[in-house]
Amino acid sequence: MALVLTEEQAMLRDSARGLIGDKAPVSHLRHLRDSSDATGFSRELWQTFAEMGFCGLLVGEQFGGSGLGCVEAGVVMEEIGRNLVPSPFLATAVLAACALARAGSAAQQSEHLPKIADGSRLAALAVDEGTKHRPLMTKMRAVRSGNGFRLDGDKAFVVDGHTADLLIVAARTAGSPGEVDGLTLFLVDPKSRGIEIERTVMVDSHNAARIRFDNVEVNADGVLGEVDQGGGVLEGVLNIGRGAVACEMVGVAEGAFGRTVSYLRERRQFGKAIGEFQALQHRAAQLYIEIEITRAAVLKALQALDTDIANAASAVAVAKARAGSTATLAVQEGVQMHGGMGMTDAFDIGFFMKRARVCQELFGDANFHADQLARMRGY
Template sequence: MPLVLTEEQAMLRDAARGFLSEHAPIAHFRKLRDAKDPLGFSRDLWRSMGEMGWAGVLVPEAFGGSGLGYVEAGVILEEAGRTLTPSPLLSTAVVAATLLNRFGSDAQKQKYLPGIAKGEAVLALAVDEAPKHKPEAVALTATRSGNGFRLSGTKVLVLDGAAADTLIVAARTAGSAGETDGVTLFLVDGAAKGLARDATVLVDYRNAARLTLDNVEVDADAVLGTLDQGFGALAVGLDAGRAGLAAELVGSASQTFDLTVDYLKERKQFGRTIGEFQALQHRASHLFTELELARAASLKALQTLDAKPDGAGPIVSLAKAKAGSVAKLASQEGVQMFGGMGMTDDVDVGLFMKRIRVAQEVFGDPAFHADRIARLRGY
């Protein structure tokens, strides 16, 4: 497929840019940050996203959603990346919706998908248990108990975990940590007895959570997908999140680049605007070409998820790694070209640097994905 948006997708991009610029500018993010909002996002804005059809972008029309695809989800996330919009779009509308669509029972779909589509429900995926992303290292245990299971263990860096109504928890029902067999996904009520949530404010001021599960009881209907064979489903959900994060990183990097170029046209040194200096022009040109490569890789990953999701792993990892590396470069160049003031709170470029560094790590950094591509290719 051509690596360009269709007319309808371009219209969605323009609508998303206009809506977010008006209702969720960077000032909106700053307000939540300064108020130390416990959720880290606005419930009203989330409901508005439901009314716009964004919360249900991947939810089938039969359950009240828009029934669109990953390219459309990526278009929205890229624009959200431009304004640092805090919302459950990634955790709920992309990752959770993907898992429920692909692997949920009819009863689970009926229970959760309409709430997602309306922008009322918040779901979060709990997978990692250590500082670095390693999904196969699931050690949290799920042991048989009557007609259900008891879950015990901890999870870290659970995006939107402090606000989630329902958690999708990866647990080990067989085997040992490091094995892909024996992993099962469970739907856990956010108010379940024995579940403790410790909200963690990340360096980019977004909220995540550390979860502690102490003999949390769930029944057999809480299993999402197939018992002991949940790692394949987990990989599908993670790839959806990785592609979404790649799109968001492209948006954040693009906005950082735009802010930097505007500054190069305004800042004067030695009687000339600094954008006239050839060295800075070369650096800006190099960054522009890298951004276009990252945007192409991101779009290709999203298109592949729509066309053949089970074979999208390598291109998704490529897109996540490339977008993360280019976004990091964009933020570093932005801060350097702004000078020392680039890291002050008065200048937005420093906020983008912090967000980019967190998004680069979530669901695997470039080194993780380079290794994953090699393994998927048989090396």
């Protein structure tokens, strides 16, 4: 399969680029940060996303969506990354939509997917419990109680968890931390008794939450998929999320690169633009090459997710690891080429550096995925 967008995908990219560039440039993030906005994103922009069909890209047509694939969702994620837009798109339109589409019962899909597609329901995936992404190390327990379960434990780094109308929670119904078997996914109302949610504004001014579950009752209808068999579903959903975050990091790298090149053209020293100095030209050219190679690797992973998700893990690991390294290089080069002023809040390049660092950790950093790839290949 050619590593280029189709005509329809290119049209979607242009549509997303025009909307986001106009409605939510980096100054939009700065305004939300400086105003201490309680939500942390624009609900008006989210409704526009829904009207444009972005919220339902991964939702089937029978539920009001477009029934498209990961490549199309990645196109939107790249534009989100290019402009550093705080948005529940990843948590709701990608992770939650895929989890429900892949494992939800007919009743669960009918209840939630149409509302995700029209933008009226926000959701969040609660997996990680520590400072690092280790989904198999889930310790949170789900104990049988009556016709359902009681959830007890803590979740951290729940992306956009503070505004969610629905939580998809990974808990252990059997086995021990580190085992694939024994994980179960639950649909939980965040207003249920025993849930405490603490918003945590991250270093990049985006949103996450810590969530405490204190003997939270969930009935049997809240089980997503099969009891004890949620590990496979979770891994598939996480791989889709990893591909989406890799796309966002390509956008972050591209955004940082574009601002850096503009600065090289504008900043003058010794009577000429600093972009005329050959050393900086070489560094910019090398960065451009790295971004384009990473873009191809990420697109390959998304295509694999759309055509054969069961065998896409290695392509996703390569894409996520490489995207993290490339985004890190892009923001570091950007700050250095801006000089000391690049570290000040007056320049937007610092926002890109912070977002790249958070995305690097989200769903596994480069080291995590290098280790995953090595294990898959028998090392």
